[in-house]
Amino acid sequence: MEKIKVGIIGAGGYGGCGAIELLQNHPYVEISALIDKQNIGDPISDLYPHLKGFCDLPIMAPDDPDRPDDFHVVFFATPDGVGQKEAPMWLKKGCKVIDYSGDFRFNDLETYKGYANRIGREQAHSSPELLPQSVYGLAELHRSEISHSSLIGNPGCFAVSCTLGLSPAIKEKLIEPESIICDAKTGVSGAGKTPNPTFHYPARYESMNAYKISGHQHVYEIERELSLLASQDLMITFTPHVVPVCRGILTTIYAQLKKGKNLKTVEEAYRSFFTNDIFVRVFGPEKPQISTNVRGSNFCNISLNIDERTGKLIVVSLIDNLVKGQAGSAVQNMNIMFGLEETAGLLHPGIYP
Missing domain, CATH: 3.40.50.720 (NAD(P)-binding Rossmann-like Domain)
Incomplete structure (x- = not known):
């Protein structure tokens, strides 16, 4: 061709x-x-x-x-x-x-x-x-x-991590949607190539910070995509952080699990939702994920966990922000x-x- x-x-x-x-x-x-x-x-x-x-x-x-x-x-x-x-x-x-x-x-x-x-x-x-x-x-x-x-x-890079991490839970009504909190960590390459005092090595080395708290622009596309899946208007709490690594996004997502749902039903729903998506890999709590597992790749790794004490679903979603x-x-x-x-x-x- x-x-x-x-x-x-x-x-x-x-x-x-x-x-x-x-x-x-x-x-x-x-x-x-x-x-x-x-x-x-x-x-x-x-x-x-x-x-x-x-x-x-x-x-x-x-x-x-x-x-x-x-x-x-x-x-x-x-x-x-x-x-x-x-x-x-x-x-x-x-x-x-x-x-x-x-x-x-x-x-x-x-x-x-x-x-x-x-x-x-x-x-x-x-x-x-x-x-x-x-x-x-x-x-x-x-x-x-x-x-x-x-x-x-x-x-947007955060939107990829958050939306993929939440889509099955929203689509299959596994969680209370008003309870969603997304806590995302990103490497400094997310700010682009142009030099910036905030991302200068002495300012970043052994330092981290939250930014655009409750005001990041990617929340618009995340909420739009989740609302389409839920067939209702949804809002989330989303806060990004910059950490002293070059590349990668790790998003920890918290949401209240609905009554009658457990880890087995959650894992089955996620694996079924992404069954035809080769670039999304789903893991249970027995295999904690780290950002280097996706560095340089087009994969999104999703780790599923449940806090039995509080009834919270905890999803960890990892991508390379540049890929x-x-x-x-x-x-x-x-x-x-x-x-x-x-x-x-x-x-x-x-x-x-």
Whole structure:
């Protein structure tokens, strides 16, 4: 078959680098161009030496007249606001679009405005007409819609961990939904590549902190997805924390178990819900999970536990924020959009320790 030509916009960031790492060895893909506003003309392997010999394409400016435009799909590994301005041009060319940011995670303008306010964006959405046709790119919940879409809003990293960790419990009515608390820990790479005093080594070493307490933007998409599963409006308590590791998300989820439910029924429900989802692995309490078990991989590991004393279900959901939480989900979505094996370019165990 003809190779799928991919353009990566924002190639110089961690998200762009993650896409290159996965796509350079993808059996059905050709990386056609790397586009960014910085390091123009430099081979990407100068910026990321570990790519030497695997991908040495030069970084091209967005307005470079020699830039290819015959892509089959474009990855926007860019901050909020970029994709919504540039996606219409690519869609008109017949190109598919996968956007890492929150620009296309919501189908209605009002919900997007709530999200935008959380991240301090006051500008109106540049392409509101595209919102109704965008599909939320969490493959485990929206595989069918993704397969028929040309515009995907890739999910936020915390949203992947929380939503996968809770979906079976919500769908099968195992818990009291108003009792949900999500406590998430993330590595410093979640803040991106741009230097920030908060993430400077002396500030992070042997230090951790909660941030955006009850105010993180990903709560909008988590609540929307859980509400769809529950067929009612749900709200959760969600607090993220930064811990002194490079990559990974560990979310501990607490919820009151409904009467008559036990560990056996919970495990059966989770295994049944994810029976066709190769990238979700479910474990019981006898196998505690650690973040290095998913590092560098597209897997989500879910550990199920019950506090018999309080009747609480405790779910631990782990992902690599840069893979399943970002580039890996994007590639998984691309595979589905083009009718490929969902695992193409993704089926490897990651790195350990």
